[in-house]
Amino acid sequence: MRPLTEDESKAVFTKLANYIGKNLVHLIDRPDESYCFRLQKDRVYYVSESSMRLGISVARPNLVSLGTCFGKFSKSGKFKLHITALDYVAQYAKYKIWIKPNGEMPFLYGNHVVKAHLGRITEDTPEHQGVVVFSMNDIPLGFGVTARSTVDTRKLDPTAIIVFHQADVGEYLRDEDTLF
Template sequence: MRPLTEQEVKTLFEKLAKYIGRNITHLIDRQDDPHCFRVHRERVYYVSEAIMRRATGVNPHLMSLGICFGKFSKTGIFRLHVTALDILAQYAKYKVWVKPNGEMPFMYGNHILKAHLGRITEDTPEHQGVVVYSMTDIPLGFGTTARSTQDAKKLEPTGVIVFHQADVGEYLRNEDTLV
């Protein structure tokens, strides 16, 4: 388990800023228990510094430690995993709520259509990272907006509002690749 390089930190923070904006500072500068990001087998983990220090003795045999935020590809691209959803939901800048009839299609990996849209945060720009919630405020996943809030109001019911990126259904569909 090693610290991130400068390029990896830049790539990770650019991706996180797409979803949580300036709230990235809340991840690092925690008053209760300092946390840090570490890389282990191309995966980025968000872990308490105290736990990380205790785990240094078992490092070669370590499967995972902390919350897996995502994975770096061989080309250096960072892809967020659904395991980071709890943190993203806590600090999300823009949110989308899905009607009950749109929850299952989203959790099967489909995009969110305007017919399934319950609410959206005002002034959400196009191509912005959003966290997707059910109407009962349960985080279901995250994606990227296909349209801004103003454009979404003019869209027909079959138009795509949010491009799917990850959902809680992945825990079942891709359980062997998440860890």
């Protein structure tokens, strides 16, 4: 376990900022307890200071997980956001999309969101913007990247993809052994 280097922090922050924008400050500067980002075996964890200090006493090979896993660094140094970060991402999300009940299952099986399943979408969402996907009763299901801006989606046919799938809560079952 170690703090992130500047390059790593940059990679993590840019990825998070794609979804939550300036709200990222609220993750770093919290009024309740101080939290920090820690790297343990290529995974990035978002940990409270107290549990981080407890975790220090565990040797690196023995430490399986701590805090909330936000994602992992690939071998080429890119940062991939995991579904476990959804709680925080959904809380501060800037752009949201709600999908109809008949679109929930296809999304939870890892498919992209098509226009037919679109319930609501935040106004003036730009193209290629990170969005959080909600069900119609406001339960976060995952996140993705918009294929078109809100204005452009109106002209599309119902089978056209509007949000590219990135992560969904179905991964808790599908990738149980590698996720945390």
